[in-house]
Amino acid sequence: MLQLKLEKRLSYNKKLDYMVPALSMLFALIAGSFVFWINGANPFEAYKEMFIGAFGDGYSISETLVQTTPLLFTGLAVSLTLRTLLWNIGAEGQFFMGAMGATWAAQTFSNQPPWILIPLLMLSAAVAGALWGLPPAILKTKLHVNEILTTLLLNYVAIFYVNYLLYGPWKDPRYPGFPQTPRYPDAALLHQYFNTRLSMGILIGIILAVILYVLYKKTGWGYKIQVIGQSRKTAKYAGIRVNRNIIRVLMISGAIAGLGGMLQISGLHHKLRLGGISNNYGYTGIIIAFLANGNPLAVIFVALFMGALLVGGDSLQMTMGFGKGVVHIFEGMVLFFVLAGEALKTYKITVVKND
Amino acid sequence: MNSYVKLKQISKRFPGVLALDNVDFDVLPGEIHALLGENGAGKTVLTNILSGRYQLDEGEIYIKGEKVESDNWSARDALEQGIGMIYQDFMLVEEHTVLENIALADLSIPFFPDYDKIQSTIIELGKKYQLEVDPNAKIWQLSVGEKQRVEIIKALMHGTKVLIMDEPTAVLTPQESDDLFKIVKKLAEEGTSIIFISHKLPEVFAICDRITVLRKGKQIGSVNVSDTNEKELAKMMVGREVFLKTDKAEYKPGNPVIELKEISAISDRQTRALNKLSLTVNKGEIFGLAGVSGNGQKELAEVITGLRPITEGFIYISGKDISENSPRKAIREGIGHIPDDRIGMGVVPDLGMPKSMVLKNYREERFSLKGIFLKKEAIVSYTNKLIEKFNIKTTGIESPVKLLSGGNLQKVILARELSESPPALVAVHPTQGLDIGATEFVRNSLENQRINGAAILLISEDLEELMAVSDRIGVIYDGEIVDVMQTKDTNIEALGLLMTAGKHAAA
Numbered sequence: 001m002l003q004l005k006l007e008k009r010l011s012y013n014k015k016l017d018y019m020v021p022a023l024s025m026l027f028a029l030i031a032g033s034f035v036f037w038i039n040g041a042n043p044f045e046a047y048k049e050m051f052i053g054a055f056g057d058g059y060s061i062s063e064t065l066v067q068t069t070p071l072l073f074t075g076l077a078v079s080l081t082l083r084t085l086l087w088n089i090g091a092e093g094q095f096f097m098g099a100m101g102a103t104w105a106a107q108t109f110s111n112q113p114p115w116i117l118i119p120l121l122m123l124s125a126a127v128a129g130a131l132w133g134l135p136p137a138i139l140k141t142k143l144h145v146n147e148i149l150t151t152l153l154l155n156y157v158a159i160f161y162v163n164y165l166l167y168g169p170w171k172d173p174r175y176p177g178f179p180q181t182p183r184y185p186d187a188a189l190l191h192q193y194f195n196t197r198l199s200m201g202i203l204i205g206i207i208l209a210v211i212l213y214v215l216y217k218k219t220g221w222g223y224k225i226q227v228i229g230q231s232r233k234t235a236k237y238a239g240i241r242v243n244r245n246i247i248r249v250l251m252i253s254g255a256i257a258g259l260g261g262m263l264q265i266s267g268l269h270h271k272l273r274l275g276g277i278s279n280n281y282g283y284t285g286i287i288i289a290f291l292a293n294g295n296p297l298a299v300i301f302v303a304l305f306m307g308a309l310l311v312g313g314d315s316l317q318m319t320m321g322f323g324k325g326v327v328h329i330f331e332g333m334v335l336f337f338v339l340a341g342e343a344l345k346t347y348k349i350t351v352v353k354n355d
Numbered sequence: 356m357n358s359y360v361k362l363k364q365i366s367k368r369f370p371g372v373l374a375l376d377n378v379d380f381d382v383l384p385g386e387i388h389a390l391l392g393e394n395g396a397g398k399t400v401l402t403n404i405l406s407g408r409y410q411l412d413e414g415e416i417y418i419k420g421e422k423v424e425s426d427n428w429s430a431r432d433a434l435e436q437g438i439g440m441i442y443q444d445f446m447l448v449e450e451h452t453v454l455e456n457i458a459l460a461d462l463s464i465p466f467f468p469d470y471d472k473i474q475s476t477i478i479e480l481g482k483k484y485q486l487e488v489d490p491n492a493k494i495w496q497l498s499v500g501e502k503q504r505v506e507i508i509k510a511l512m513h514g515t516k517v518l519i520m521d522e523p524t525a526v527l528t529p530q531e532s533d534d535l536f537k538i539v540k541k542l543a544e545e546g547t548s549i550i551f552i553s554h555k556l557p558e559v560f561a562i563c564d565r566i567t568v569l570r571k572g573k574q575i576g577s578v579n580v581s582d583t584n585e586k587e588l589a590k591m592m593v594g595r596e597v598f599l600k601t602d603k604a605e606y607k608p609g610n611p612v613i614e615l616k617e618i619s620a621i622s623d624r625q626t627r628a629l630n631k632l633s634l635t636v637n638k639g640e641i642f643g644l645a646g647v648s649g650n651g652q653k654e655l656a657e658v659i660t661g662l663r664p665i666t667e668g669f670i671y672i673s674g675k676d677i678s679e680n681s682p683r684k685a686i687r688e689g690i691g692h693i694p695d696d697r698i699g700m701g702v703v704p705d706l707g708m709p710k711s712m713v714l715k716n717y718r719e720e721r722f723s724l725k726g727i728f729l730k731k732e733a734i735v736s737y738t739n740k741l742i743e744k745f746n747i748k749t750t751g752i753e754s755p756v757k758l759l760s761g762g763n764l765q766k767v768i769l770a771r772e773l774s775e776s777p778p779a780l781v782a783v784h785p786t787q788g789l790d791i792g793a794t795e796f797v798r799n800s801l802e803n804q805r806i807n808g809a810a811i812l813l814i815s816e817d818l819e820e821l822m823a824v825s826d827r828i829g830v831i832y833d834g835e836i837v838d839v840m841q842t843k844d845t846n847i848e849a850l851g852l853l854m855t856a857g858k859h860a861a862a
Contacts, residue, residue: 219723219729220717220718220726220727220728223710223717223729226703227714230704230705230706231699231702231704233696233700234699234701234702234714236682238715239661239682239685239686239715
């Protein structure tokens, strides 16, 4: 009789770092086909439709990249904290606070030329995002409050605060019925290329990913946060100032998410409003960071996959009538398979013969 | 006489290791049978098979001459057949009372246990075997020796016929060990068989009747105590002659290096851990610190290495005031630290060898360009040099250090902490859990540092080690140093008394 048995791996197989997420995405697609099948649709047709929707022509590719941009930033933000074994569930709120900070700068310095105004917006957004990461960092280091809860709860505070601004002091007086600000001054807007909605935001995101990769792999700082992430006690023992670095990491993470918020407005929406600004980007960023195993270069590809899923899901809605929920089912299943696959990094399955 | 338990040709495989290879083992009624061997020899695996915690791969188990169904031999079967085991980490509920813990051990625990009856049994057994313990005390209030007694009572309540004790003296003071030996002998006289796991030869000779030696999963032999001697057994255990007596160079202490002046510190539990403690360690000496664990040793090591702040007093290193200490400061002043928690504090388990070696000095110019970009090649060649110098066995320098054996892991830490010849060194339980070969290596490394002029504070619970290695020995009790002696002027009994009775003994 053949029997399956879990055996502990004796050595670490580096290939699994890539295999597990890749197979997880594949398995999620396979499992997803049952969802289509149960609902009377041909899975192959549906996937084809999704693929065409996301990559079918130049414009759909550009739309996929438009969705990828914010995901890139939230994914990078969360992956940074993941490396230090912190959980930043607050990218969503930091994203909104970044958009808020950018809007404040756009209104306050509206007479400046673009080459001053755009960097000012970026700075303001990054600072706002970083400050939104600060309270959880302080609570974590001084009072040992779990950062998962504090970052998560601050999301609601951020969204409600932006809500308040949009219904109150920042409301565009010309459209009293809509909770939104006036359009940014032209100098605060990023150019959209090739007649699409794509701005240089995606490029900034990719450059940031490369910079983070170099920081992680080649610098003492990257080494330091790796030590902190894997053993706080050892880090302290080695003379690394753990608390200071935890605060730093959470603030930088917030700044990255905040920058994503700025690019979303300057590059895409051109005014701050609630609906459509974030498509759950902060939460999807958690899945992305996890799938990418904290590797910033991998974040680029996973964010692209998730962006394509969003755009493909949209086209599915139009052509086959499946709701947006399908996309979230996929996201959930990918995460499910990744978590299940984690076990394979420490265990291997062997076949035992029993007589 | 027929054996009570017989294990025949037992084999047990773990991934990549043959933990037991055709081992035979048997225990006679009323016999004290020692299971002797180095770490990883298979002692614990063998007894865990007997107690039903592990399943065997091959072999047969006989109880009172009858073959049991060894494939399904479970922990419950073992208990029902009167086989009890006392693990090194006690299986007790800390927040419960002695009585409740013992009641819980009853296999057929009724919904309403008869506490009065259990209590009277505890007291009765206590009188009979000198196992006195307060039935209504909470476990966390008890000393280690008392907890062990609770475990023994638990076993007796089961009607245990074969009691397995896994290194029972590892956590005891010499006096407590003597008490335990009396209890064990009495139990054997009454007909209980004892399987006594140990790697300490003197105690095996003190109480055991028969000895089975395991080495790397193989049974090397079973001998009667009367037919053998310590030297022969040590050779059986290790497979070669060992010399644990370190040859010590002449004792020529220099100037004070580590100076503590009336320091106090608070423990994690907010109690006073160090109480105006003063201590000096000189250049070129090993200062051994003896004490029952929990008397401030941990905090003392942390204070010197900057991991814990002091609330009063002064710390000087080579005359420099570092009372406002931090790990970074301590490293800068050249205080090496060999922590007792090797895997949790001494290394980052998932990192490879190069990153483990430069943990404390990666900021230096030779390992990083302007303190920012790491010089990978320099780090790797430095690592290779240390691997050679400290003879570290590895499957590849980038494989995670957690996969190393205990001895090799400790060598990684030694290599990092000692290769720069620190003027001061704090070593906490540096040989705990290591086999004889690795122990020998660690002790020699410390001795080499001493010859090079390091001031070494050695914290250990192993008195024989302290006697063998130290120049001077201090005893810590309740956060104070109760006495400091030249090693040649003291002995294990005197130290044991000071450790347990503190000032009363010193006065």
